[in-house]
Amino acid sequence: MxxxxxxxxxxxxxxxxxxxxxxxxxxxxxxxxxxxxxxxxxxxxxxxxxxxxxxxxxxxxxxxxxxxxxxxxxxxxxxxxxxxxxxxGGLRTRLVVSVPFSLAELWLAPRLAVLLESFPQMAIDVRVEDDPIDVVRQNIDLRISYGDYHYPALKMVRLVHDDVLPVAAPEFCQRHGAADLADMHESHFIHTNWGPNYASHPSWADWFAAAGGNRAPDPSHGRRVGLSSLAIGAARLGLGIALGQRVMASPDLEAGRLIALSSVSVRLGQPYCAFMLPAKAERADIAGLVELLASNPREATHSAVVGD
Missing domain, CATH: 1.10.10.10 (Winged helix-like DNA-binding domain superfamily/Winged helix DNA-binding domain)
Incomplete structure (x- = not known):
């Protein structure tokens, strides 16, 4: 030996x-x-x-x-x-994934469903939490974050650099017609409050500037929500027009539950990234999920960069 x-x-x-x-x-x-x-x-x-x-x-x-x-x-x-x-007492692998609140339901969950087709016996623990977290002490296998700067000691993979575009429910469009967005009443705009830690997320003023206008809808006159996923949900319910993140809104757009009101989009200031301990990067379930999350990052034809 x-x-x-x-x-x-x-x-x-x-x-x-x-x-x-x-x-x-x-x-x-x-x-x-x-x-x-x-x-x-x-x-x-x-x-x-x-x-x-x-x-x-x-x-x-x-x-x-x-x-x-x-x-x-x-x-x-x-x-x-x-x-x-x-x-x-078994041979199952447990995958512990930590994700920001907005990404958990509309972006991560569908991809986990695909992963489970390849690993049907896998036990998955999804933890929804904001940065920063202690990956080692909390035994996190994969952390997904907005930005590539949070965990310099870990292996990092860029997943997708998302963009936002104006979306609304078909019912909302039927009620209010096909008026130009520049003519829409301010109460019809849904605003996402990203919180004090973020300065690179686009606003309606950024979108109008990218579209060649100078309008800046006042958030106090419209609907305000605290998560980008809630903005998409509010638009789906016909409550107004949201700047929806493409990776989250795509299923609703493809199913016809939402309509894109313009081809102009604005890119987010930072990409979404996956972080993991180097020793775990080659694990089959982790590598498979990273590959799924990094697939199909669709870039807008007309985009502007905010906050880079």
Whole structure:
């Protein structure tokens, strides 16, 4: 039998490399920083290589550490997965996905349904929450976020750079005719309040500017909602005209529940991105979901960029 490196030292190495700190690794492992440091020294002695460069409280992987980390992280992940399956008394894989509120129902759920066709025995845990989250401590397999800047230590995949366009229900259009949007009463516009953390989401003023106009409908005179998915839902119910995100509104547009009132659209300031631990990126269920989420990103023919 081949001689194996010490498992406890391997575990300390994987956590320290992922966390970028012996102190954070010690917290996760429930031991002292000195114990983590000693385990790393034991592993370095075993390999005969220096795995970390140490500069005070900061650490960084050496070339040898970079060469070893992916294999060790993957191996430990597989061992942990087997242990979880044994403890659960079955062979199911649990996929933990964290997503912002707006994306959960109209965008993520249909794609999870497709994923389950390939993995029918999979257990899925969808957590709806705003950034930032602690991917490691909350045991998140995949985090979906607006913007590519939230989690610089994780592997990032750009999924779709969405755009918005004016949409309304057929019934609304029948009641109010085919009047030009520039002539619509302000009470007919649905406004999305993105919240204080976002400055790059387009407004009705941005859309009118992209369409060659200068109108700026007053949100206080129209309908206001706190989620982009609610804006689409309100438009579907005939409550007004929304700037609907294309990736969320597409099913309603294709089914005829909503009508696009113009071909002009405005691009969001940031893309939607998927974040994951590097050690989990090759897992079949995670890779499959990322591929589904990144598929069919439809760009508008006429678009303007806001907030880039």
């Amino acid at each position: 081949e001689k194996l490196p010490p498992l406890n030292a391997m575990r300390a190495f994987e956590v320290a490399a992922r966390a970028g700190s012996f102190t954070l690794a010690a917290t996760e492992l429930g031991v002292s920083s000195a114990a983590v440091s000693q385990q790393i020294r034991n592993l370095e002695d075993w390999f005969g290589k220096q795995l970390f460069m140490r500069n005070g409280n900061r650490i960084a992987l050496t070339d040898a550490g970079h060469a070893i980390y992916p294999q060790k992280a993957h191996a430990l992940g597989e061992i942990a997965a087997v242990g979880r399956r044994m403890l659960e």
